[in-house]
Amino acid sequence: MDLYLFILTFIIGITVGSFLNVLILRLPKGEDVIFDRSHCGSCEKIIHWYENIPLISYIFLRGKCSKCNSRISLQYPLIELITGLFALLIIPKYISSLNALVFIMKLGVFSIFLTIFVIDLRHKIIPNILNILLFVILLLTSVLTFSWQYIVFGIVIGVGFPSIVTWAFYKLKGEIGLGMGDIKLYGALGAYLGPIGIIHNIFLSCFLGSFIVGSMMILGKVGRRTKIAFGPFIVIIAFFQFFYPEYFSQLMSLFIFT
Ligand SMILES: [Zn+2]
Numbered sequence: 001m002d003l004y005l006f007i008l009t010f011i012i013g014i015t016v017g018s019f020l021n022v023l024i025l026r027l028p029k030g031e032d033v034i035f036d037r038s039h040c041g042s043c044e045k046i047i048h049w050y051e052n053i054p055l056i057s058y059i060f061l062r063g064k065c066s067k068c069n070s071r072i073s074l075q076y077p078l079i080e081l082i083t084g085l086f087a088l089l090i091i092p093k094y095i096s097s098l099n100a101l102v103f104i105m106k107l108g109v110f111s112i113f114l115t116i117f118v119i120d121l122r123h124k125i126i127p128n129i130l131n132i133l134l135f136v137i138l139l140l141t142s143v144l145t146f147s148w149q150y151i152v153f154g155i156v157i158g159v160g161f162p163s164i165v166t167w168a169f170y171k172l173k174g175e176i177g178l179g180m181g182d183i184k185l186y187g188a189l190g191a192y193l194g195p196i197g198i199i200h201n202i203f204l205s206c207f208l209g210s211f212i213v214g215s216m217m218i219l220g221k222v223g224r225r226t227k228i229a230f231g232p233f234i235v236i237i238a239f240f241q242f243f244y245p246e247y248f249s250q251l252m253s254l255f256i257f258t
Helices: 003-029 056-060 075-095 100-123 128-145 148-173 180-218 231-243 245-252
Strands: none
Touching: 003 075, 003 100, 003 128, 056 075, 075 100, 100 128, 100 231, 128 148, 128 180, 148 180, 180 231, 231 245
């Protein structure tokens, strides 16, 4: 494979990752993600463009602010690196057909998954704009591929099924299970995964979530009343459904409900 293209793809990936850091930092605070200048979280120093080069600046600054020396979170280079590696991982599939649009779509979906994962984990929220963006990208992809019945039933089940379960749970125990952000996320995914795919996701994400949260409770890491971020579990399952459908169907054949 062409080395030049490989490097270019990695640069695109880490640059997208750099923007994801901005989203992760600012969306939960409701700040402008396009026009505000980046500044140090401790001393408010404006960060110059040459201090904001993905991966490279972190290495040159040795992970510290150039003015106040406070540590820059490892999360920044990590998000950049993950996005860069993911771009490299998917580019060989689309290189022969030079299908740039598919590449952009896949990188976009991955970016939203990663952003939801980190924001929900840290703040226990899924910003509306991320669900809307995801829905638009998936819907545009779906209308070119699937029938309208597939899309509509996917969305209806994605929103409806978790809503009913959450409502019943609330009536029975007086506790709120899933948040609105989670339900919207299921709805957005349903537009692409379809009725069967979204049911798979709902079951597996609940299974994974119960398993991990249950284990943490046994280990005493979380209490019974601790608010749990559910988005990361949904996103992990969706990642495999979306990017590794062949492995996913093999896994699903182990279950009865395929
Ligand atoms: Zn500083």
